[in-house]
Amino acid sequence: MTYLTPGDPSKRLKKIVGFILVLVGVFAIRLIDLQIIEADAINAKSYEKRAVTRVVPAVRGEILDVNGKVLAKTILRYDINAAPSKVGPVARKVSGQTVSIPVEQVAAEIAAILEITPQEVMQKIIGTGEYSQIKKRVNAAQYRKLVALNIPWLYYDPIAERVYPNGAVAGNILGFITQSGLMEGIEQEYNKCLAGVDGEESFEKGKDGIKIPSSVVTTRQAVAGKNVRLTIDSDLQYFAQQVMASTVSFLRADWGTATIIEVKTGRMLAAAEAPSVDPNEPGKLSADDRRARIFQAAFEPGSTLKTITAATVVDTGMGSPTLKVYAPSAFLIPNSNGYRVTDSHAHGLEKLTMTGVLAESSNTGILNVGKVVDWKTRYDYLEKFGLGKRTALNFPGEGSGLLNSKETWANDGVKRYVSMFGQGVSVTPIQSAMMYQTIGNGGVRLNPILVDGCEANINDFQKAPVKPGVQVISKGTSAQTLSMLERVVEAGPIGRYGAIPGYRIGAKTGTAQIRDENTGKYAGPYAISYFGIAPIDDPQYVVAVTAFKSRTVGSSLGVAKPFKRIMQQVLRAYRVPPSTTKTSDLPLNW
């Protein structure tokens, strides 16, 4: 009964082995194909399916004031969300017993913390959805209180948010940054420095979508943004803003500015505005009121430009502070079809010195002073004083003001004349302040400085270097002009309201009519200004105050007192001792 297998077993074995070898060979080739040839592509496909790449946002740098006080920083806020489909009573242990807290009561607790009504909360948590936002950008204290309630259907999303701890202090300068990326002010100008570089990390997730803890790979490290230090002294800035807020309110003006400049360096110590935007809530002010008018709003300066006319005459050697001129009741501009210039008040023929013209702020008088210099020379001086050109600050949206071309002046005799008392040209408050800085600084016009630099380490900040300036007028002219300005404060009918006992102050007032764009006519309410330098014996600070469209006070008297208060604070804060030298006592009449 022995069964014998047909054929040769060894051959059969060989065939089987051969088949197996072929099979192994096929598998080997496929394996090589999968593991080596196509490996990268397959790996990438697989990784794509399970890997998640996430941007790690770089922390935005801080903006500091000159003393290191933080004016802008980035912190975490929390969005409070709920899953309405899961909303239900919350189990809570009370005196050792588990108690079910009804939804209405939980909603009332949430509402109390978020400072909204329970009805608002109820509206947002009732439903079948998986997501409902109860409140955005809640602060850390509120977040912690909510977490302590231990509500299983509440979710918290941490969001990095820009915060301005001092609110509207320097708000118009700082600008703001919204979640959608809209930027203004320093935030915009120094965005490259502040923003840093976002990082990137990737991790793998399991089938259930949960992150695999050990799989996080940082593919690009986030680089934190650097910090920006301003030259602004936030305490002084606050003081000036307080003064301007009350001034604008009292004058019922459209807006007001106060600029404080360090004469010998051009550093801006304060750039105060009213209204001033709180960058934490920029939407509360109109777009017009949010902007930095000190750099952006150009207007006809009026009589504050008479100082430049007088300085030009002195510098060209065509007259001195005691130059004798007539100030008639009216001045008829030659070849102008009877264009007549008068003063703010009716008067007979007055015999004034150049100093007296400034003290009285006589329009007819300054025309007789300025006409001794040919108009082309005066035009060149206005250009050298910085008119018609943006300052080197290059602040976002900065205006250049208006100085018409020489060709326009050549064909327009009225413009040539009225520019002597600040009409037909327009300047921004920063340009005006820098004109007075030039006079205080021995005739050297510097570039204004608003930012010390951009540093990663706040201890590395140094004062920004002061670049060489432009010698606009001679040192002697500067000294003589200062003496004239001092007499404005000592003897001027309005100028005297800016006097500070114990200090030698020089200033010029300005009550500028505002040109109606539709009719082309000049009328009130006025742009009133008071620009001053102190102390005259060693000029250190310029304070330039302007209120636009003052409705309750129709002269620069409305800003003389604010100037005095701000300048007093500057002298006190920066420890400037009272003057010990005597006034020049230049004559006003002849």
Add this chain to the structure above:
Amino acid sequence: MSAIRLTAPSRQMAPARAQLRSVSLASSRAVSPRNKIVTMLTIGALGIAIANLVLHILTSTAVYELASLQQQARELNTTSQIIADEVDSLSSQQNLSNSAQKLGMIANSNPVFLSIGKQKVYGKPTAALDTDGRVARNLIANSVMTATSKDLNVPVAEVQAAPANVATQKAATAPVISNGGVIPASPTH
């Protein structure tokens, strides 16, 4: 049937291969070192498994500890931010101004400076009674000011207890240090 069966196999039968043979006891003993190896490998594998288990337990514990520490760090970060928010609010100019106003503080608009080097007094000392110098109520918006100074009312008894004339007070015990005749610079300069 039997004839067919007798003639059917036409091919030659292969020589009979060696059949099962008995294995001597001696050759069985020769495998015992293998047993040792197997035993050692088994013990080794068990050891590795136990070590792995222990390491796993330790790692798991560390992971929990790490998670707990991370939670603590988050909590502390939140605490730090809450305190920073409070400090920012309390040190904001708006809060300081309101506090100064509530306390009735008046800024003296007539500063007086002493020059130690020149032994000279600059300015005329005048009492700070000018209402112009009174610190004004805050007018500058700050929507992130969440905390304000409290208990600013100075007890009347304390005010009355203050000496009426500072000149009659004894000199301070701390020595006055000369700064070389220079007017002390403002900390904000």
